[in-house]
Amino acid sequence: MADVLRRGFLGGAALLLGVFAVAVVRERRSGAAYGEVADLMEREWFSAGKVFVAVLVGLAGSWAAACVGGTRSGLSESVPILFPLGLVAAFVVCRWDAVDDRHPLSVKIVALVAAPFALGTIMTGW
Template sequence: MTVVASVLRWTFLVAGVAVLAAFLVSAVRARIAGTGFGELVDLLENRWFAPGQVFFAVLAGLAGSWVAGWAGAPRPPLLESVPLLFPMGLVAAFVVRRTGGDEDADRGGRTFLVKLVALLAVPLLLGAVMTGW
């Protein structure tokens, strides 16, 4: 299980850095084109990832690690768990924004299902694996 946890940690770290780098490139291009800072914040929240979704995914991952700790797995302290789970939260919020984060177009309940899976179910399970074992 340690190998799986290590692979997941590195995968989400690389994916999280890639999402942040892509956002920074997009923000620099928009800023060069004359976009104001307020519009860049809107771009961050509406197109890339919302900070509240990142926070929620990290909390779900922490809950998963606490459940794993309750079940008997060794769990690192909070100050070590959050940096491990933060890239996962970035990726989860990015997935929600790109696949089903549009509040205007519900897509037949798909928005809620994508949010439920990407922001709650997957971080809960991955949090148990990434920080619990």
């Protein structure tokens, strides 16, 4: 299951980065400045802070699994596995915010804390 999750999130993140690159090229061709493109990324694609939080929470899940009886991966192994998870989680939250600002905090907590913790436990801890 962990291998399927790793491949799925890696594929999903690669697809998101590819589509984001196309969006950036389109914005630049339409005359947008680099600051406007950065704002677009933070607002509609994936905020760097949200990616960071999801990766840290996934890492905490990995270490929690190690305390319970799994294997603890080092940072050099865990972060490359968890980074695509962070990209996908941040994208989901940014898209929800772009569509509708009225999502409760609980939805963001599930997307950025609960899901990465559980998936970090499965993907790198066991």
